[in-house]
Amino acid sequence: MPESPEVQALAEFLDESLTGRHVAGVDVVEFRAIKTHATPPESLAGAEITGVGRIGKHLDIALGSRHLVVSLGRHGWVRWGTGAGGEADGPPTLVRFDLDDASALELTDAGDWVSAGVSVVNDPTEVSSIAKLGPDPADPAFDPASLRAALGRRKQVKALLQEQETLAGIGGAYSDEILYDARISPVARASDLDDAARGRLVASTMKVVRDAIVARRGIPIDQLKAAKVAAMWVHGRTGRPCPDCGGTVADVPGSKGAAQYCPACQTGGVVLS
Template identity: 60%
Template structure:
């Protein structure tokens, strides 16, 4: 699942390479991706790209004439950059392209989806906020204005598992399954504890871990080619995806726990007082 550090690196790549370029041909190969039927992506042909922004896990490309393409990456979506003459993606077993945006220099932005069902969405709107999922986003821990008060409001006194809240885009924008595991491990908090029972010290640790993990990952991903970002993310994980391996902090065995519709990797010694979930 794309999360804010990798999406931010993607946006910065597009800002450097695509802004100032004009879109020539637009080819949508999977029409289920089109969410604005009155203004399909084909209406962008001939228009210059004037800006690139991230909204949570969404990419927004601004065009002239107050038009914005919002790419909702969903669970398995991503974007590829193809130079003129490139015949194949830069990585093996690359996901299929569902839409193509050919630029005036012959480069192509490919919008891809690796899932067995289409989670990707393409919206052509006047402003990114017109996309409901963007309008509902909570505060973004990557932003300089994100404060402890924003975090406290997101957690509130809710009787809901903290891992679920961290991934809830309406509460905190940009965090998914992987970074929520990393945040909770850093903060030494169980993934299944409810926000309502966290004391002040645990909340402070969680706030610091959330900001530090997200912002640190954004810094670490800058400059990495976009086709290598997924591998870089996987390599950087301390507990997520590491079940059966040794905790780098205490030496205990990292465990896997499934609940609701998600999974968590955690360290019993660091996070649950030695209890195995």
């Protein structure tokens, strides 16, 4: 699942590459990807791209007074270039935007079901998943007190970190990395953490996300996912040695291999069952 560091790098690349170009035409290949049928993406033909930004895990492509919100979902991503990719070069295209310089921007989805989508709106907050987003720890104006307040809940801390209404932009991978950096068990309840653990969690949330954004910046967009995987300390590293203590990284019980932790570093050597 694309998370804020990779989406930020993608947004910065597209902002530099697309701003000032015009949409020459739109080809909707998969109609299930269209979320605003009253204002379909075809209505953007002729519009000038005036900037690209990130909101949580979403891309916000500004076209004058309108916004093309690209929700990448679980397996979505984009291709850009002259001649465009098409299905032969990777995951299938959902929507293709031809630009006035003979290049094209394609929304793709590598999943077995369509999770990515596009919305054409006057304000990004018209997209319900954006309207309910919590604060973004990558934002320089992020107030750590907002996360500290959420830690009073009895919710498991890993699930809380991934809850977009609490924090914007964090998914399964970076929640694992944050908890590892903070040396906190993935199954601990937020309300059970002592003050020291809460302080570590707040600091690690900001550090891990912000450091990852810096590390991904400038990487070609078709290599961002691989760069993310290569940078993980524990996520996706089941059975491999912990980079700090050398212990064996294990799966979080019940995660079906989708979440990992280091027993030696996070649970006092106890393997969760």
